[in-house]
Amino acid sequence: MTAATMVTGRAHRRIRPQRVLLHAFLIVTAALWLIPILYAFYTALRPVSDTIQHGYVSLPSALNFNNFINVWSLAEIPYYYLNTLIVVVPGVILALFLASLVAFAVSRFSFRFNVALLMMFTAGNLLPPQVIIVPLYWLYLAIPIPEIIKLPFVGMFPSDNGLLYDQYIGIILIHVVFQTGFCTFVLSNYMRTISKELNEAALVDGAGVWTIYRKVILPLCTPALAALATLEFTWIYNDFFWALLLMESGAKRPITSALNNLQGSFFTNYNLLAAGALLAAIPTVIVFLALQRQFVRGLTLGSTKG
């Protein structure tokens, strides 16, 4: 879009062949990325009987939104959206909050173990989650949930077994644990770019540590936080691994499992599945669009300042 405006804006200039080549390349690349999505959309618009009789690569005999309407109720998409949100929203907020605290401490104050602490958090990123699945599975089965953690929204949902296993809170916690490392790394690097004098000025004005964090540093970190929030939302949203491992109730699993539910033991209606997959992808697109400006700013600001 921006490229197009630039071209029209400079229309009086001579169009250089490099530019034509560049745009041809961009268009082809964009098309390559879009084709699978458009093809999925096209498939989702066709009834399954049509594709069985004529194959997927064929002209449609009928196009309608029936697959979308059916999958909405058959796969209980709204219900699973909610399941996912219950995990994603607290997960992202908690991870960002905790990471910003650690990042604030290690980047704005110098103390003996400051680098070691940061390294510890960052090193956590290098640990593949698959390594610890077995002990984690047994830990979750052995850890009872204290009454106090039974948050109101957790209690709303069925089959409270009193364990960390098979609970939303268990999934939220493991996401926070694994995402805090990366968030700390990004946020501490970002916070390092904010000048030390701000701290000193705030101290002179009588601000305590919490006030400096809350009123000075955190507002300046908005772009980085927004960028991280977008990334984290997408990652946790797309995660199936933890929910698969640490949850046993099909009814509590995230949106990704709603799609799996559409696959039968033998027969799978791929047209319906395509419609479901497109619907499942919508929230991440919405979050990206909402935070897009901050996201891009967050990425570029870091780079130019560094």
Add this chain to the structure above:
Amino acid sequence: MASSGDTPRGPALPDPGTTQLSRRTVLKGVAGVAGLAGVSAFLAACGAGATTAPTKAPAASAAPGGGAASAPPPAASATGQVTVGSNNSDPAPKKGMQLINAAFTQATGVAVQMNTVDHNTYQDQITSYLQGTPQDDFLWFSGHRMRFFADQGLVTPIDDVWSSVKSNFTSAFATAVTGNDGKVYGIPIDYYPWAVFYRKSVFQQHNYQIPTTWDQLITLSQTMQKDGLIPFAFGDKDGWPAMGTFDILDLRLNGYDFHIGLLTGKQKWTDPKVTAVFQQWAKLLPYCDSQFAGLTWQQSADKLIQKKAGMYLLGLFVSQEFTAAGSPADLADLDFFAFPYLGTQYDAEKALDAPIDVIMMSAKSRSLQEDMANAKAYLDFWSKGSTQLIMFKQGTGLIPTANDTDTSGYSALDKKAVQIVSEAQKITQFLDRDSRPDFAGANGMQSFLAKFLANPNQNLMALQTTIQNFWDSLPPET
């Protein structure tokens, strides 16, 4: 106490509170009705040991209408619950499960809490599922896959339930649900035969005859090729369909005992008898769809539907694709015949793959002690033809196992499926159900068969040695 059977229904964003409330009210209602219906004899039998689960309302309190005095609801048996793990996650069978659960609640007053997990995940996680917090009863497969967990003590033997229902099943089913220790571990709920499927209209149009011998099969295949048809539709992208061909060739050439022995480690894969199977298969491959490696079974079935292919060796579930194709005429046109006989002594066995699905009782369910009587009643309920018919009517393409099933609604195809299985002297469960999971999986037999299919004229003994070495490398099963 938040027990909302399965996931809340309905297209509107569910408010779990309301969903449960309404459902609970319904349950109370049907519990009362159950009392009225006079099923107390059955309930007294199965609910004798039921320790009352904390249910909020006595069954009779919400009975709609009058007349409760005529048949007082049974005291302890009409309360409580049973939890059920289900892999019937796709729409049609899931609906069947819900209808069956509702019917069970109506008949017994016992609420069913169902945990539906999608088929693939369920299968991948069965080991950790059964060790963790499984439901009281759960759906699974018969054969080696059942015995494997029975040997590990992860499922509860149900001989007492079986002894009261076994008259409703043939001996072949009894064998399929008996563990290595001689105890019974499951109730068979449905099955489907593997056979060679074809379209009647295509055979009529070209005046083809049903082949009963290998030579006839090859001649027919050659004729089909001349007529521009792919003789055998074949799709092995998912790895398992090819096992069906291996099974039937091994059964025909080497017999049931050798086949089962081979899959359980009692016979060696380096046996020349296995070489013979691969050699026979290699003769058939020129007549199979050459694009098999990239095709799913559904895409291959589409070739049969589109009359591009003449025959397809697959399970009865191929009918689901015909149903989805939207034309009843196509479905009525579908027929099958038994895989041709190869002139060996094992022809008389008339063996075939007919995988049986079962419902079993877990061992580690944390609510099992409390629910024991209900869990048994639920298994008992599944042994009835009337229950299995509810699922059958959802169009799953799977045949009920109970003798007392009302077969009046069966299509010609279903009746033929019943016939071919009842005529079989030996029934196998399909390679991946008759062998250990780590052997049959993607790293094992699936990849070995793919390797064979990629080059059928390779050094077969080298391949067979690889298979045997793989088997030998597997850890002891229990």
